[in-house]
Amino acid sequence: MRSLRHFLLLLFLVVVLVQACSTDEAPSAPPPRRENIVDGLDSLTGLIAQGDYRLVKGNCLACHSAKLITQNRATREGWLDMIHWMQETQGLPDLGKNEGPIVDYLATYYAPEETGRRPPLDSVEWYILSAAGGQSSAER
Amino acid sequence: MxxxxxxxxxxxxxxxxxxxxxxxxxxxxxxxxxxxxxxxxxxxxxxxxxxxxxxxxxxxxxxxxxxxxxxLFVRNNGIAPASPPADPSAWELRIAGEAVPEPVVFTLAELKQRFEHHTYQLTLECGGNGRKEFSPPASGNQWSTGAVGCPEWTGVRLRDVLEAANFDRKKAVYVGYYGRDTHLSGDPDKVVISRGVPIAKALEDETLIAWNMNGQPLPHLNGYPLRLLASGYPASVSGKWLSEIAVRDRVHDGEKMGGASYRVPCKPVAPGAEVDDEDMCIIEEMPVKSLLTSPKTGAILSDTKTLPIAGHAWCGSGAVSKVDYSIDFGSTWQACALTKPANRYAWQHFSAQIEFPQEGYYEIWARATDDQGRAQPMVLPNWNPRGYLNNACHRIAIKVV
Known part of the structure; x- marks a missing residue:
């Protein structure tokens, strides 16, 4: 019972906080689950918040995570192929007049990068490895 | 990314x-x-x-x-069952298909009670492991190196269960599985994934219907309470939340057996080529591969020029016969110590002690060779539309300061 009371109190606090933030003219922190752009990305999905990204949110994310888009890169033909595959095998309906703008968005902001036959090692996080076997993080 | x-x-x-x-x-x-x-x-x-x-x-x-x-990595095609079964012992597995005279149903309790238990250490690797490196890029989850693992599995042999169902050896060509995950669209009639293996693979000693991983019930995300394991093939043949096995009189034609799914061009193609469905072949044995697991990439050696390295090597058939390492971009190679596998399809462990000649930036490359003389390539192997079977050598970065 005590934990339930804490939970209800917590809910109350959350509601008050959210309302306080959303009525503030210059909120210091964004309210949760409301569309917002942070570092050029849509805060709810991670999609690049340019062009027709709202069409992508509306048409693609009912079935799968935005991460399936943001981790992929393809040409216009490549994205169109994926859409057709989803229509043929996964139950995606015809996108109608939205198909063109959606494919344009994907091909513009998630275009392939030429990495050749073997990309260089990237995102290496350097750390000190001592002979004794200990490890510690280091900026280099 | x-x-x-x-x-x-x-x-x-x-x-x-x-x-x-x-x-x-x-x-x-x-x-x-x-x-x-x-x-x-x-x-x-x-x-x-x-x-x-x-x-x-x-x-x-x-x-x-x-x-x-x-x-162990998680590769789910659909949504895992919302909640684990209240009574896993009542979980049902149906054996059916053209090459079974009458469908037979076993509960998990019956499987455990009726058939001999076997425990093997079996490597599972997603067919798309390494997809991230392909150029032109291949669509799908952009796996780097981590869609692989080698736990110990306990269960019964698929062979024993199929024999108990009186399957017809002359008619049987393939087995296909069905599981209790649900389609992303929410459509209950849509099958998420239903793949399988040729009957010869299904009848191997190490092909299991398993309920335990490392002596404990399977993790929910990895198929609790029951899954198939056919190690050496893409992990997608090892169905999770297993509810039915169909013994087919033809190559199984379930979901993700056709098109570009888990298939590669039958003949090598140039990167980016368009390939018709009829020119694609189902992936069977996975190629030889290795992974440097120690040290973690990015190590800076400040008080020593000596570095012990270690990792694992595996292949889809036979065994790994040697692992070599290079610190000069593949110009020269040195042999690693290599253990024998715990059993067929278990990964093997390699180790070596590296002496760096001077300060500087190095990459350590590891290269495994199987018992048929096939070695890992240094560059990306054959490009394919969905980016499968990248077994290019693993590389880690080191600085000696």
Whole structure:
């Protein structure tokens, strides 16, 4: 019972906080689950918040995570192929007049990068490895 | 690609939740996705996708000889059953298909009671492991190196169960599985994935219907309470939340057996080529591969020029006969010590002691060779539309200062 009371109190606090933030003219922190752009990305999905990204949110994310888009890169033909595959095998309906703008968005902001036959090692996080076997993080 | 870390603090709108520690277990904050998307998994797994759930393991977390249940990657095509069965012993497995005279149903309790138990250490690797490096890029989850693991599995032989169902050896060509995961679209009639293996593979000693991983019930995300295991093939043939096995009189034609799914061009093609469906062939044995699991990439050696390295090597058939390492971009190679596999399809462990000649930046490359003389390539192997079978050598970066 005590934990339930804490939970209800917590809910109350959350509601008050959210309302306080959303009525503030210059909120210091964004309210949760409301569309917002942070570092050029849509805060709810991670999609690049340019062009027709709202069409992508509306048409693609009912079935799968935005991460399936943001981790992929393809040409216009490549994205169109994926859409057709989803229509043929996964139950995606015809996108109608939205198909063109959606494919344009994907091909513009998630275009392939030429990495050749073997990309260089990237995102290496350097750390000190001592002979004794200990490890510690280091900026280099 | 940004690295997504699962370690996070309970915050709302950037503020800490004051009574977070008193939040009852399993209760989420209203409207906030604080629920762990990977229950039971190590917090440092990299989430590639959260619907469906797909997560891979950084190489250094795979250093254990037997992969811990919390470190085995997750590759789900659909949505895992919402809740584990209340009574797993009543879980039913149906054996059916053209090459079975009458469908037979076994409960999990009956499988355990009726058939001999076997335990093997079996490597599971996603066919798309390494897809991230392909150029032109291939669509799908962009796995780097971590869609592989080698836990110990306990169950019964598929062969014993098929024999108990009186399957017809003359008619049987393939087996296909069905599981209880659900399609992303929510359509209950849509099959998420239903793949399988040729009958010869199905009848091998190591092809199991398994309920335990490392002596414990399977993790929910990895198929609890029952799954198929046919090691050496892409892990997608090892169906999870297993509910039916069809013994087919033809090559199984279930979901993701056709098109570009888990298939590669029958003849090599140029990168980016268009390939017709009829020119694609089903992937069977996975190629030889290895992974450097110690040290973690990025090590800076400041008080020594000596570095012990270790890792694992595996292949889809036969065994790995040698592993070599290079610190000069493949110009010269030195042999590693290599163990024998615990059993067929278990990965093997390699180790070596490197002496660096001078200060500087190095890459350590590891290259395994199987018992038929096939070695890992240094560059990307044959390009294919969906980016399968990248077994290019693993590389880590080191600085000696």
């Amino acid at each position: 940004p690295y997504l870390n699962r370690r996070r603090f309970l915050t709302v709108a950037g503020l800490p939740v004051v009574f977070a520690a008193r939040l009852p277990a399993g209760i989420g904050l209203l409207g906030l996705e604080t629920e762990d998307p990977l229950p039971g998994k190590h917090p440092d797994l990299t989430i590639l996708n959260d619907r469906p759930v797909n997560a891979e393991t950084p190489p250094h977390l795979l250093d254990q000889r037997i992969t811990g249940a919390d470190r």
